[in-house]
Amino acid sequence: MASLVAVVGLVIGCGGSAAPVKPPLPPSKSDLPLLVSTALCERKVDFLKKYPPVTHTSTSWGSGQELVIPMQGSASHGEESYFFDEDDVLVGALFTFSKGLDLKPYPVLRLTLSQLKPSVEFYLNVAQLETRMNMESSALLETGDEKSTTQYLVTGPHDRPVLLQASYTIDPYVRLFSPYRREFLDRLRNFAGGTGGQTMESQGTEDKEPFASLQQFARGQAAQLAYCGDKNYEIAADAYQKAIASGFTNKVWLAEARHKLGVAWLVKGQLEKAKAELLQSLTLRPNIPEVLNNLGTVQVKLGDTAAGLRLFEKAVTLRPNYALARFNLAGASETTNPKRALSEYETYLALVEGIPEEEARMAHAKERVKVLKQ
Structure with a gap:
């Protein structure tokens, strides 16, 4: 069970590095209330209690559903789109301000935006904006917390930004919610009731x-x-x-x-x-340590410890500081090569020192070291 937890926790959770270092979170404070009456991960049945069908329209979103609250009926005074996956869970939201939302009344958000580095800068002609504003460069700015990402598409001078779109999403879906996606930019360029902005086919990302x-x-x-x-x-x-x-x-x-x-x-x-x-994955990409380690775990559980050992050894050869593979290699070596097992446990302990997430495995490794030294 310890090895199984290790596989899932380390490989999936942090890519299998020996000592994952979480980068500091970017500034994210905001005094602009957008995602306030609902929250990411809310169930659609609960969302609909607050937003009955008469208040929104519905359209398909791949295997899920998009619910749109028009600008005229929204609390934000922008078009609000809420995206649910096929399990009826809210995974993202998009707010579109076709005429632009002046951020002068929101000093906290303006300060946050001034501290973020644009991920994309470009010129965007939006039909509903004043001509002088269309001459300003637009920028995509990204922030968020441990599990979600917020993206702002702004235009105008740095000291007087105007918000065009804002998106919120849980991190696995982040690439599907960039306001720089062509389908979302088109919502600004071709907003309902507008005269149509300039079409620039090269602008915006599309999925490959x-x-x-x-x-x-x-x-x-x-x-x-x-x-x-x-x-x-x-x-x-x-x-x-x-x-x-x-x-x-x-x-x-x-x-x-x-x-x-x-x-x-x-x-x-x-x-x-x-x-x-896992074998098919390795056929496509042969030398990925995480996949080798996971396949090694499967082989050991199927009773082929020798095959598991070879896979763990290859994983640590490719990535010597791969703590999880060292831990698994130690466990698989105990019967046939106790000296190797002791060495691998000690290497593992040195690699994970000070990592709280490794406490359970560390305790097991320390106990095995005591036994193997007897």
Whole structure:
């Protein structure tokens, strides 16, 4: 069980590094109340209690649903779009201000924006904006917390920014909620009732992979990493299978989808399915330490300790400071090579010193070191 928890916790949670260092969070304070009457991860049934059907329109959003509250009926005085996945969980929201929202009354948000570095800068002609404002550069600014991302699309001078769009999303879906997506920019350029802004086909990002695959991959991550409630490997396995079936064309995406599906099967105890997916992942990308480590765990659980040892050894050869693989290598070596096991446990303990998330495994490793030294 310790190895199983290690696989899921370290590989999925922080990419398998020996001592994950969390970067400091960017400034995020805001005095502009947008996402106030609801919250990310809210169930649609609860959302609809506050927003009955008469207040919004509904449209499909891949396998999920988008609920739109028009500008005339919204508390924010902008068009509000709320996006639910197929499990009826709110995973993102987009606020569109076609005429621009002057941020002068919001000094806290203006200060926050002034401290953020633009991820994209460009010129955007918006039909509803004054001509002089359309001559200003627009910028996409990103902030957030441990589990969610907020993105602001602003225009105008730095000392008098005007907000065009704001999006909120749980992190697995972040690439699907950038205001710089062409489909979202088009909502500004071709806002209902407007005369139509200038069409600049080169502006805005478009997905190189099928939207359905990206959406399901995000759904799988959200379930696997417990972004909305507890970890749910049933949903994760379903989502990754759908992501693969939808047709990833990039082998990196496909390999990682198969890897994550393999981990989901591993946690669910379906070891042969886990083995098959992890082997396919390695066929696409042969030398990924996390996948080698997870496949090693599967092999040990299937009774092939020798195969597991070879995989753990390859993982630590590729990444010598891979603490989790060292831990697993130590456990698999105890019967056949106690001296090697002792050395690997000691290396593991040196790598994870001071990491609170490793306390349970550290306690186990220290106990095994005592036994092996007797």
